[in-house]
Amino acid sequence: MTGDRTLSAYVHVPYCRVRCGYCDFNTYTATELRGAKQADFVDHVGAEIELARSELTAHSDTRQLSTVFFGGGTPTLLPVTDLVTTVSNLQSAFGFAEGAEVTVEANPDSVDAHYLRALADGGITRVSFGVQSAVPSVLAVLDRTHNPDRVPEVVQAAREAGLAVSVDLIYGSPGESLDDWRASLELVASLGVDHVSAYSLIVEDGTALERKIRRGELPEPDENLQAQMYELADASFEAMGLSWYELSNWSRSERTRSRHNLAYWRNQDWWGFGAGAHSHLGARRWWNVKHPAAYAQRVMAGESPAADGEEPTVDETYLEDVLLGTRLIEGFPISRLRPDARAEVAQLIADGLVNGKAALDGRIVLTLPGRLVADAVVRRLT
Amino acid sequence: MSPRAHKPLQPASTAPEQIRNFCIIAHIDHGKSTLADRMLQITGIVDDRSMRAQYLDRMDIERERGITIKSQAVRMPWEIDGKTYALNMIDTPGHVDFTYEVSRSLAACEGAILLVDAAQGIEAQTLANLYLAMENDLTIIPVLNKIDLPAADPEKYALELAELIGGKPEDVLRVSGKTGIGVPELLDLVVEKIPAPQGNANAPARAMIFDSVYDAYRGVITYVRVIDGKLNPRQRIQMMSTKAAHELIEIGVSSPEPVPSEGLGVGEVGYLITGVKDVRQSKVGDTVTDSVKPATQALEGYTDPKAMVFSGLYPIDGSDYPVLREALDKLKLSDASLNYEPETSVALGFGFRCGFLGLLHLEIITERLEREFGLDLIATAPSVPYEVTTEDRKTVTVTNPSEYPGGKINSVREPLVKASILAPKDYVGAIMELCQSRRGNLLGMDYFGTDRVEMKYEIPLGEIVFDFFDHLKSRTQGYASLDYEDAGDQEADLVKVDIMLQGETVDAFSAIVHREKAYAYGVLMTERLKKLIPRQQFEVPIQAAIGARIIARETISAIRKDVLAKCYGGDITRKRKLLEKQKEGKKRMKMVGRVEVPQEAFIAALQGDDEVKKK
Numbered sequence: 001m002t003g004d005r006t007l008s009a010y011v012h013v014p015y016c017r018v019r020c021g022y023c024d025f026n027t028y029t030a031t032e033l034r035g036a037k038q039a040d041f042v043d044h045v046g047a048e049i050e051l052a053r054s055e056l057t058a059h060s061d062t063r064q065l066s067t068v069f070f071g072g073g074t075p076t077l078l079p080v081t082d083l084v085t086t087v088s089n090l091q092s093a094f095g096f097a098e099g100a101e102v103t104v105e106a107n108p109d110s111v112d113a114h115y116l117r118a119l120a121d122g123g124i125t126r127v128s129f130g131v132q133s134a135v136p137s138v139l140a141v142l143d144r145t146h147n148p149d150r151v152p153e154v155v156q157a158a159r160e161a162g163l164a165v166s167v168d169l170i171y172g173s174p175g176e177s178l179d180d181w182r183a184s185l186e187l188v189a190s191l192g193v194d195h196v197s198a199y200s201l202i203v204e205d206g207t208a209l210e211r212k213i214r215r216g217e218l219p220e221p222d223e224n225l226q227a228q229m230y231e232l233a234d235a236s237f238e239a240m241g242l243s244w245y246e247l248s249n250w251s252r253s254e255r256t257r258s259r260h261n262l263a264y265w266r267n268q269d270w271w272g273f274g275a276g277a278h279s280h281l282g283a284r285r286w287w288n289v290k291h292p293a294a295y296a297q298r299v300m301a302g303e304s305p306a307a308d309g310e311e312p313t314v315d316e317t318y319l320e321d322v323l324l325g326t327r328l329i330e331g332f333p334i335s336r337l338r339p340d341a342r343a344e345v346a347q348l349i350a351d352g353l354v355n356g357k358a359a360l361d362g363r364i365v366l367t368l369p370g371r372l373v374a375d376a377v378v379r380r381l382t
Numbered sequence: 383m384s385p386r387a388h389k390p391l392q393p394a395s396t397a398p399e400q401i402r403n404f405c406i407i408a409h410i411d412h413g414k415s416t417l418a419d420r421m422l423q424i425t426g427i428v429d430d431r432s433m434r435a436q437y438l439d440r441m442d443i444e445r446e447r448g449i450t451i452k453s454q455a456v457r458m459p460w461e462i463d464g465k466t467y468a469l470n471m472i473d474t475p476g477h478v479d480f481t482y483e484v485s486r487s488l489a490a491c492e493g494a495i496l497l498v499d500a501a502q503g504i505e506a507q508t509l510a511n512l513y514l515a516m517e518n519d520l521t522i523i524p525v526l527n528k529i530d531l532p533a534a535d536p537e538k539y540a541l542e543l544a545e546l547i548g549g550k551p552e553d554v555l556r557v558s559g560k561t562g563i564g565v566p567e568l569l570d571l572v573v574e575k576i577p578a579p580q581g582n583a584n585a586p587a588r589a590m591i592f593d594s595v596y597d598a599y600r601g602v603i604t605y606v607r608v609i610d611g612k613l614n615p616r617q618r619i620q621m622m623s624t625k626a627a628h629e630l631i632e633i634g635v636s637s638p639e640p641v642p643s644e645g646l647g648v649g650e651v652g653y654l655i656t657g658v659k660d661v662r663q664s665k666v667g668d669t670v671t672d673s674v675k676p677a678t679q680a681l682e683g684y685t686d687p688k689a690m691v692f693s694g695l696y697p698i699d700g701s702d703y704p705v706l707r708e709a710l711d712k713l714k715l716s717d718a719s720l721n722y723e724p725e726t727s728v729a730l731g732f733g734f735r736c737g738f739l740g741l742l743h744l745e746i747i748t749e750r751l752e753r754e755f756g757l758d759l760i761a762t763a764p765s766v767p768y769e770v771t772t773e774d775r776k777t778v779t780v781t782n783p784s785e786y787p788g789g790k791i792n793s794v795r796e797p798l799v800k801a802s803i804l805a806p807k808d809y810v811g812a813i814m815e816l817c818q819s820r821r822g823n824l825l826g827m828d829y830f831g832t833d834r835v836e837m838k839y840e841i842p843l844g845e846i847v848f849d850f851f852d853h854l855k856s857r858t859q860g861y862a863s864l865d866y867e868d869a870g871d872q873e874a875d876l877v878k879v880d881i882m883l884q885g886e887t888v889d890a891f892s893a894i895v896h897r898e899k900a901y902a903y904g905v906l907m908t909e910r911l912k913k914l915i916p917r918q919q920f921e922v923p924i925q926a927a928i929g930a931r932i933i934a935r936e937t938i939s940a941i942r943k944d945v946l947a948k949c950y951g952g953d954i955t956r957k958r959k960l961l962e963k964q965k966e967g968k969k970r971m972k973m974v975g976r977v978e979v980p981q982e983a984f985i986a987a988l989q990g991d992d993e994v995k996k997k
Binding site for chain 1: 919920939941942943944945946948952953954955957958961962964965968
């Protein structure tokens with residue numbers, strides 16, 4: 001039933017010291033938790049791990065975890081022992097596959113050499129630093145409180161602890177200039193990391209940032225500038241020896257790619273633990289209740305924390321396959337395109353959005369201009 | 383209050399001298415319908431309880447807009463000094479678009495009540511209809527309405543009316559349709575002043591059709607005024623213009639509900655039902671006669687209604703096209719002046735090219751289609767009929783810019799109208815400026831009373847069908863009123879301007895304009911479309927051209943970025959739903975060549991908006 005799909009685990013840590021203005025993820029500051037204590041995190045997630053283990057066992061699913069990812073929120077707000085205990089809970093429930101990748105997202109401000117060493121000792125293999133920008137004024141617009149000067153130090157400490165290191169960047173913030181962005185890219189170059197993710201800022205409805213832009217307090221992100229920034233980033237990363245393997249991800253080699261993210265793009269299976277986490281198992285997707293208090297109540301009562309779910313239809317699955325597959329360097333097999341979409345391929349090549357050579361080899365692989373309009377390409381192929 | 387008539391006269395046996403046929407000439411909101419309601423009540427033919435406001439205006443649109451589109455005739459009894467009379471009130475449409483219908487209604491009367499709002503004074507349309515009434519030798523009874531209003535200034539406007547039609551200001555009757563004050567006196571005046579109809583009772587029957595309406599249950603109901611002879615139940619009648627013969631299934635009078643009668647005699651007004659389903663079989667202005675002993679001479683004044691304004695009507699949802707066709711087929715049954723034929727547009731899909739009497743007619747039909755048939759419609763910019771002569775001396779009538787001949791044009795003739803604009807004199811400058819910018823030619827100015835002026839212009843119809851009235855209203859704070867009538871045609875230096883997206887002509891935006899305005903139109907449309915059309919994956923030039931010559935150009939730069947960076951924490955569902963939504967939006971796009979244009983952009987551009995309205 002599971003075919004040759006791998007199984008991953010995502011653990012959502014829904015806490016933040018302050019909420020960033022651009023963020024619409026499921027996170028809560030201490031005052032918003034309404035009695036769901038941060039200190040009980042390990043127990044709550046532990047309860048869901050037990051639920052997951054018995055459900056998978058009931059379906060004779062004996063797969064071990066290939067990857068684990070702690071995201072947030074700010075996972076490193078937790079005492080390091082909480083993360084380590086959760087890793088060990090996951091390991092004893094499912095087992096880890098050979099060379100399993102275990103990543104923790106980290107705020108450069110909330111970790112030090114000691115913390116990073118403890119992570120490595122506790123089975124974590126990889127850390128992803130939320131650097132976002134090297135420019136204080138840009139960080140201020142994003143409500144990020146960390147001091148960019150600390151970044152080289154923590155990256156170095158992580159390396160010394162034996163952790164693989166990735167950095168996350170955000171570009172195209174209101175007011176950010178091309179020179180600001182260049183400064184962030186130079187910082188990344190100086191770090192010599194093996195992996196980088198660069199995301200263009202998306203102004204989401206309902207965020208403080210969106211309100212500020214609506215009120216005219218901040219300029220709207222300029223899409224032309226964001227496109228230029230993407231092109232600049234791609235060129236800079238290439239110069240650093242990192243090549244793109246997913247729209248927003250660059251890596252030094254195949255080995256250093258984020259295997260956890262690849263599991264999403266390749267539509268593998270994963271169980272999402274924690275408040276608001278999304279899961280995908282076989283034909284089914286579901287997501288947990290959002291608020292940590294509601295989540296805690298469910299799992300501690302031995303009930304499933306799922307809020308809702310869906311089994312995508314054939315059409316929906318096709319759309320998902322195309323949108324996920326085309327984001328990757330390996331592309332999407334033309335043989336799996338629908339007949340009317342195949343007729344569109346030649347025009348996409350002519351428009352310079354799809355790599356002609358790869359198409360002759362039977363795959364839809366986006367060119368650089370194509371990556372910038374990937375959603376439009378997907379709409380034309382579905 | 384005068385006594386109500388105790389013994390109403392029987393139709394078909396009423397002597398002409400006991401009949402009075404009259405109509406009410408009034409501007410849209412000067413209270414004609416309210417006055418008519420009071421008359422129905424005071425004469426007792428509608429009891430006080432079943433009275434509803436504006437009883438005679440049957441269509442919802444009429445009642446809501448407070449205007450009368452379809453006229454109707456009502457027979458009311460009235461008694462003076464022990465003698466009973468039958469008063470036939472013929473309700474006329476009040477707008478310029480229906481001048482022909484008005485003229486036929488007037489021709490059915492011997493007199494007219496000139497009804498003017500005592501707070502506003504006479505308006506241009508009323509003036510136009512008053513001229514028509516005087517040309518038909520109708521006896522005019524001047525009346526000021528709404529004297530109960532605090533803003534009423536009867537002294538001022540009585541003077542104005544007296545100046546206009548001759549006579550003394552004291553002779554101007556003052557009434558309130560709302561309260562009923564003065565209405566019985568008015569009915570007395572109708573009997574006293576308006577002459578009785580005259581005709582030859584022994585001659586072959588001749589009756590003039592002044593209105594025909596379609597009724598879903600009874601078919602076409604034809605309203606007539608008998609001139610000579612008599613019409614009887616079960617008689618076989620003939621329409622003199624078409625020679626078509628029908629049997630009378632029913633004949634009668636409206637009182638105000640239909641009441642069958644033993645027939646209609648000289649001077650009488652009533653309705654005929656033949657079972658015919660299409661109003662085109664019963665044309666306004668036509669003469670009804672006996673089919674066995676027909677009259678030799680038809681009554682004068684019949685003409686076919688001529689469409690003067692053309693527009694493409696398109697359903698916003700393409701799948702509504704069959705509904706639109708059915709709806710037009712139905713409306714045609716009740717509106718002889720509506721004509722249409724199928725048309726396709728690159729930008730708008732399948733629709734109909736429709737001909738209308740004027741702008742209000744267009745507006746009313748569009749509104750009825752939307753309201754009565756639940757359609758969502760877009761109308762292309764109105765156009766007028768041009769006579770285009772090509773170099774090889776062929777002349778074609780062009781009602782749609784897309785029919786404009788290519789190649790060398792020898793001459794173009796455009797319809798002209800004589801426009802009458804009535805406004806307070808402070809606005810003369812603003813009106814002159816507007817009319818000059820629309821190639822208007824001032825024919826003369828007349829002052830009314832102390833502060834109002836009538837300006838007469840000769841102006842191309844094409845210049846006023848677009849947004850002239852809106853501009854006129856906004857430049858005069860709503861005080862100006864407009865009326866126009868056909869004034870022939872003239873040769874003009876006109877060109878067709880095409881608007882192109884990536885070299886493809888967008889038919890809905892082609893326009894026939896004066897050469898001096900071609901550039902301005904080109905710039906306006908290219909700029910507007912640049913704002914409205916979303917960026918594509920490639921650069922899109924928007925050009926305005928006269929033939930092969932480009933006169934204006936804008937460029938929509940290519941979209942550089944159309945991708946969501948992240949699917950956080952594996953929330954694929956959200957991203958898929960977003961894409962599904964975008965795809966749904968794409969389905970509603972119209973393709974012009976390879977350019978995807980949201981239909982809302984076309985609609986907004988046609989409506990003159992610079993932004994697509996948020997849903």
